[in-house]
Amino acid sequence: MALIKVENLTKIYNTTAVPVKALNNVSVEFEKGEFTAIVGPSGSGKTTFLNMIGGLDKPSEGQIIVDGVKLADLKGSKLVEYRLHHIGFVFQAYNLIPVFSALENVEFIMLLQGVPKKERQQRARELLEAVGLGDRLNNRPGQLSGGQQQRVAVARALASRPEFVLADEPTANLDSKSADDLLDLMENLNQKYNMTFIFSTHDARVIKRARRVVTLRDGAVVNDQTSN
């Protein structure tokens, strides 16, 4: 059974005078352990698509089933709880808590999950060591480079032990060296822990590294290619 099943997903925004169809009847499935890039030009619906499967936005039509659970059935705090325990998020602008250290940033999500202090501190330390920031535990985001901040964000995404990680243009703000390092890290985690990564990008170098590439254009899937 697919980890994520997207069926006939349509999203129409009515915020402007003319309704905008951001996603148009998208159907796609993702298996456990995939390393998939959602690609397409700006405005193609990549972010909307990730928001939908991340439970951050509601579809106008169609449905998303994650590990047998229909996201539409989860309301209010249940949906928040679901995101907390099942999905890891990595954002384009890192979005770390600036007043917290790297360790505290990773720890915080486990606090929300109710993980005991000792355990969450140990896990946060291990994760930061795994992303190569063992010597930067007590540095605040402002004291870290963009690449390092995004590594903290990846560690945070993994800290909640999610079923999959959604990354919205994770390398967009990074230089090529940092982008490569981050991709190495994500690939490594994917292979080592069979962690599912779904990330949006329009960076050709990133696309090359993905094992599956789903291409969106004008809100519709125009290509879905898996490499060996």
Add this chain to the structure above:
Amino acid sequence: MILALAWKNIWRNKTRSLIVILAIAFGLWGGLLSGGLMVAMGNSMVNSAIDRDLGHIQIHHPRYDENKDIRRFVPNTPLVLQKLKTVDGISDITTRSRFLGIASSATSSFPVQITGIYPDQEKKVTRLFERIKQGTYFKSKRKNAILIGEKLAHRLNLRLHSKLVLGFEGLQGELINVACRVEGIYKTESSQFDEMNVYLPAEFLFKSLASQPVFHEIAIRLNDASLLPSQTEQIKRLFPDLKVESWKERSPETAFIADLMILYTYFFLVFIFFAVLFGITNTMLMSVVDRVRELGMLMAIGMKKNLVFGMILLESLLLSLTGGLVGIVIGGLTLKLTNHSGINLSIFKASLESFGSSSILYPTLPTEMYLMLTFLIVLIANLAAIMPAIKAIRLEPARAIRTV
């Protein structure tokens, strides 16, 4: 960790937070000092009234106050005094003969309250002897010596050793006139009191009345003023046929003004806090607006709305409590210092004295007011946070994350 986050969030924008903290602190400081002064004024009026004339408890003929008739004296005073000796907690007692009359000088006349006292006994209950500005407190051997207030001296154009004639109705309804010599001129905090009260030795008064001693007023001073209600009740039970009153009952206007001062202080502080409320709300709103993307991220990764709401509330609370604590500490210290040294408001002497208050005030506040203040700070902090917190939880995570 949420507490640590809230605390750290406050200090993201140090200038903004410091401004609010200082606004709360100085608002509170000003409020405490003004309140302390108002309460001090109330206390001064109460203490002045007690020390000047009232004592803590007074006993009268039940109908004495109808017209202060000379014939409405306390019956069988020796027995009353004997019974009072059985009451614990009484420091001293003075007996007074007191009725209305007319004081006349060579130039003018004025209605006065004539009080015959035993000077040494009176000294133990009231502090009139400390208020002598000219002359002495019955030190001369002159039997017809009289003490008058400074205001009356001005009104009747009297000086030390001037002659003053008192006219009053005798016990049999006859008109009596006695000539006295001004032995001393006193000045209390109340110019109104000074204008209408004259004191002379009780023996001289009784001789003029050609009667046995008659006492219209028994004034009692307690060892511990805080026991006033229970002591008054005890004495009331002892003399059911006499009018026994605490100073609060005897002079309700003084008690009312003292209570009013505390009430004013509460109102004053509430108004200050009301102004501060908008300051905190503004700061918290700006703080939320500055963190839209971060709040969106927190809600996206799984922070529940009630926790976000609580975090904003906690930030407001920490901000307000910090300001409140600083305000209470500097306000409390200022009160402690000024309570020791006093604040000299002699430039307002005339108006303060017309209220019966001393012009040197010793600011103080009741302890329960500090507890009330803490409660007010918590309340204001929560009220101030409601709107920003609602704004925060209404953010849509997907949109908020992409806010620049």
